[in-house]
Amino acid sequence: MTDLTRLTIAEARTKLRDKEFTATELTDAYLAAIDAANPSLNAYVAVTHDKARAMAKTSDAKLTKGEAGALEGIPLGIKDLFATEGVHTQAASHILDGFKPRYESTVTANLWADGAVMLGKLNMDEFAMGSSNETSYYGPVVNPWRANGSNKQLVPGGSSGGSAAAVSGFLCAGATATDTGGSIRQPAAFTGTVGIKPTYGRCSRWGTVAFASSLDQAGPIARDVRDAAILLKSMASVDAKDTTSVDRPIPDYEAAIGRPIKGMKVGIPKEYRMDGMPEEIEALWQKGIAWLKEAGAEIVDISLPHTKYALPAYYIVAPAEASSNLARYDGVRYGLRVPGKDIVEMYENTRAAGFGREVKRRIMIGTYVLSAGYYDAYYLQAQKVRTLIKKDFEDAFHAGVDVILTPATPSAAFGIADQDMNADPVKMYLNDIFTVTVNMAGLPGIAVPAGLDASGLPLGLQLIGRPFDEETLFQTAHVIEQAAGRFQPQKWW
Amino acid sequence: MSVDVQTVKRVARLARIAVSEDDAQRMTGELNAILGFVEQLNEVNVLGVEPMTSVTPMAMKKRQDVVTDGNKAADIVANAPATEEGFFLVPKVVE
Numbered sequence: 001m002t003d004l005t006r007l008t009i010a011e012a013r014t015k016l017r018d019k020e021f022t023a024t025e026l027t028d029a030y031l032a033a034i035d036a037a038n039p040s041l042n043a044y045v046a047v048t049h050d051k052a053r054a055m056a057k058t059s060d061a062k063l064t065k066g067e068a069g070a071l072e073g074i075p076l077g078i079k080d081l082f083a084t085e086g087v088h089t090q091a092a093s094h095i096l097d098g099f100k101p102r103y104e105s106t107v108t109a110n111l112w113a114d115g116a117v118m119l120g121k122l123n124m125d126e127f128a129m130g131s132s133n134e135t136s137y138y139g140p141v142v143n144p145w146r147a148n149g150s151n152k153q154l155v156p157g158g159s160s161g162g163s164a165a166a167v168s169g170f171l172c173a174g175a176t177a178t179d180t181g182g183s184i185r186q187p188a189a190f191t192g193t194v195g196i197k198p199t200y201g202r203c204s205r206w207g208t209v210a211f212a213s214s215l216d217q218a219g220p221i222a223r224d225v226r227d228a229a230i231l232l233k234s235m236a237s238v239d240a241k242d243t244t245s246v247d248r249p250i251p252d253y254e255a256a257i258g259r260p261i262k263g264m265k266v267g268i269p270k271e272y273r274m275d276g277m278p279e280e281i282e283a284l285w286q287k288g289i290a291w292l293k294e295a296g297a298e299i300v301d302i303s304l305p306h307t308k309y310a311l312p313a314y315y316i317v318a319p320a321e322a323s324s325n326l327a328r329y330d331g332v333r334y335g336l337r338v339p340g341k342d343i344v345e346m347y348e349n350t351r352a353a354g355f356g357r358e359v360k361r362r363i364m365i366g367t368y369v370l371s372a373g374y375y376d377a378y379y380l381q382a383q384k385v386r387t388l389i390k391k392d393f394e395d396a397f398h399a400g401v402d403v404i405l406t407p408a409t410p411s412a413a414f415g416i417a418d419q420d421m422n423a424d425p426v427k428m429y430l431n432d433i434f435t436v437t438v439n440m441a442g443l444p445g446i447a448v449p450a451g452l453d454a455s456g457l458p459l460g461l462q463l464i465g466r467p468f469d470e471e472t473l474f475q476t477a478h479v480i481e482q483a484a485g486r487f488q489p490q491k492w493w
Numbered sequence: 494m495s496v497d498v499q500t501v502k503r504v505a506r507l508a509r510i511a512v513s514e515d516d517a518q519r520m521t522g523e524l525n526a527i528l529g530f531v532e533q534l535n536e537v538n539v540l541g542v543e544p545m546t547s548v549t550p551m552a553m554k555k556r557q558d559v560v561t562d563g564n565k566a567a568d569i570v571a572n573a574p575a576t577e578e579g580f581f582l583v584p585k586v587v588e
Contacts, residue, residue: 102568240554243554327509345511355510361527364504367508381537384544426530
């Protein structure tokens with residue numbers, strides 16, 4: 001029998017219904033792959049063998065009866081940020097030590113309702129704060145990709161590094177992820193996978209550990225564009241439990257794949273041509289432009305003048321919201337408690353021991369910019385700049401642009417424990433320079449693999465769409481995928 | 494704007510994070526690097542610009558003011574480090 005873990009979700013879906021193999025066989029193939037690979041890749045922080053087999057058994061019964069859901073029997077990995085009832089949910093933090101929620105997040109509940117099988121919880125940057133998956137309490141995830149002729153361990157990106165590595169390394173058919181500043185799209189680009197951050201409000205945030213509530217949005221990471229469309233359809237919903245969940249019907253995203261893009265207007269923002277950007281990134285971008293042109297799209301130069309202010313504004317807004325959201329971790333209701341001589345010392349000791357360096361740094365920045373006397377200078381200014389960033393996009397879309405094409409990241413995957421990145425937090429933050437604008441404006445963005453760099457590492461392009469126009473992103477990303485081909489790492493693990 | 498070690502210690506206190514002298518020294522440098530980076534926002538002319546309150550224009554959803562949940566005391570305290578008879582247990586707050 002062929003290796004079942006190599007099948008896409010769409011392929012596995014057909015073969016399961018045709019009874020070529022059972023959901024139990026597919027799940028067992030993934031569990032075996034995880035058990036063999038996880039000591040090397042560290043993509044999973046918890047593997048739910050028994051639950052996976054029980055869910056697969058239920059799926060097999062449904063498949064036999066012809067009652068299969070949209071994702072019946074498809075084994076998925078779940079980012080540790082999503083609450084899963086009775087299962088490890090710690091946002092890869094020490095402060096949530098031992099936390100097993102008594103409830104299920106809306107996004108994962110939607111997936112299980114459609115028949116998906118849970119393989120386990122995926123590693124991530126602590127509280128989704130990071131771009132390399134190195135801030136995890138459970139240690140870094142190793143990228144399944146290596147440079148040609150090199151054994152050097154590379155990061156898978158972050159914060160959804162476990163999700164991206166598991167999808168790229170065939171340790172799940174697809175994964176849930178979240179994106180606050182680029183945490184789906186940057187790791188997707190670093191691992192040759194497809195990742196989409198839908199419009200803010202498309203997926204319910206209920207039961208997802210909060211980082212920055214006005215920016216956080218869940219989405220899938222998958223092996224190809226079609227699989228990403230299939231997953232998003234199941235993850236998205238209208239949810240009364242999240243007041244920012246948008247009351248709009250969910251389109252059949254898969255149906256958008258294969259639609260011609262002839263006559264579509266593709267905007268190329270000049271501000272994304274950054275100083276010191278590697279030539280390879282520019283060349284990749286030009287290749288993407290050529291592919292879309294060949295497919296009949298009209299290419300137009302556009303200007304998004306406030307682009308360079310998105311990242312600094314983000315580093316006020318996101319830490320401010322995080323400092324408020326993370327106030328709940330106090331050693332009283334869940335997780336770690338470190339005793340002190342009184343209750344305040346207990347809080348302080350618990351938070352000192354429970355949070356890692358990057359999380360503390362962001363809580364401190366957030367507390368400072370919200371503190372008396374600084375609110376107007378920092379937070380209010382950043383929220384005004386955010387209005388201008390969003391207006392830049394609105395102007396482009398009003399002028400008739402259907403979709404915007406940019407690079408996904410300023411470089412390919414870098415090494416674990418990179419000295420430059422570790423010495424300067426701002427350098428690490430620059431990873432999100434092309435993705436963070438999209439979160440600030442609440443728009444949908446997709447990262448799609450478009451080529452390899454000179455050392456054989458994957459690079460991605462990003463497409464940005466109008467609010468709730470994910471269909472155009474899938475449609476256009478598929479054109480890029482058809483032209484670029486798909487990219488898979490050489491197995492070494 | 495930049496912060497000194499005393500400010501860092503005060504902010505850590507507000508954030509309820511215990512910091513050692515070494516932590517405070519290190520954080521001062523890190524925080525100043527980030528504050529230096531965000532300084533460029535002051536170049537932007539924001540005259541007459543409304544601060545963003547919501548990325549998608551929407552009316553806040555409201556639900557019926559009725560009880561939809563409850564009788565879950567055991568679930569609520571299930572993950573707490575210390576409990577007694579359905580209550581969270583903390584060190585003495587009032588002498």
